[in-house]
Amino acid sequence: MSENARPDLKKQLEAALFASGRKMSVEELARLCRTTNSSVQEQLQQLKVEYEAKDSSLLLIDEADGWKLSVREQYSSVVQKIVADTELTKTVIETLAVIAWKAPILQSGVIKVRTNKAYDHIAALEKAGFIVREKKGRSKLIKLTERFFRYFDIRDQQEVREKFGGVSVQLPLQAAVQPQGDAAKPVQGADDVPS
Numbered sequence: 001m002s003e004n005a006r007p008d009l010k011k012q013l014e015a016a017l018f019a020s021g022r023k024m025s026v027e028e029l030a031r032l033c034r035t036t037n038s039s040v041q042e043q044l045q046q047l048k049v050e051y052e053a054k055d056s057s058l059l060l061i062d063e064a065d066g067w068k069l070s071v072r073e074q075y076s077s078v079v080q081k082i083v084a085d086t087e088l089t090k091t092v093i094e095t096l097a098v099i100a101w102k103a104p105i106l107q108s109g110v111i112k113v114r115t116n117k118a119y120d121h122i123a124a125l126e127k128a129g130f131i132v133r134e135k136k137g138r139s140k141l142i143k144l145t146e147r148f149f150r151y152f153d154i155r156d157q158q159e160v161r162e163k164f165g166g167v168s169v170q171l172p173l174q175a176a177v178q179p180q181g182d183a184a185k186p187v188q189g190a191d192d193v194p195s
Helices: 009-020 026-033 037-053 073-086 090-102 107-114 118-127 146-151 157-164
Strands: 058-063 066-071 131-136 139-144 177-180 183-186
Touching: 009 026, 009 037, 009 066, 026 037, 026 066, 037 058, 066 073, 090 107, 090 118, 090 139, 090 157, 107 118, 107 139, 118 131
Parallel strands: none
Antiparallel strands: 058 066, 131 139, 177 183
8 A cells, every 4th residue: 555545644634634723734744644745735635625525614725835624614603602602701802802903012001901800811811822921111012922823813913903803892981091191082992002
């Protein structure tokens, strides 16, 4: 039996893509499955055809820099609801939206918008691996991680606005006015958070 005909290779590739939940390169998959790049490429092409033929809720996406097992668009709302319900609460997602919108952003800026409850949200987001914090003066600078971009299937900062643009963030009363010199300016939304 040739390397290309290994009956379990296709299943190994499917399992690896499912478990990782992210885009993986052919080289990475070949190392993981201990086979050749050409064998991986051939099996992934076959697997892609199989997913398309059986009209599955999943699809295998082939991009220039890797392959990803994903949910078809018409089912994404169901998956997003499950993920949001099980992993991140609505208020934590709102805090993440503020961070994502202006990243990198000072922690003090997030607190001004989201109040002191955001300290717990920030800690949860850091523990989940979506953000990192580094000391910056008397505050901390919050940055998005690679895990954030992979998890939300976002390529870059520009795409963040598209994905998080619809998240409604309730501003607390004390964050409704931001002193600016002698004048005070109403906060219109996450764009006005100082960074």
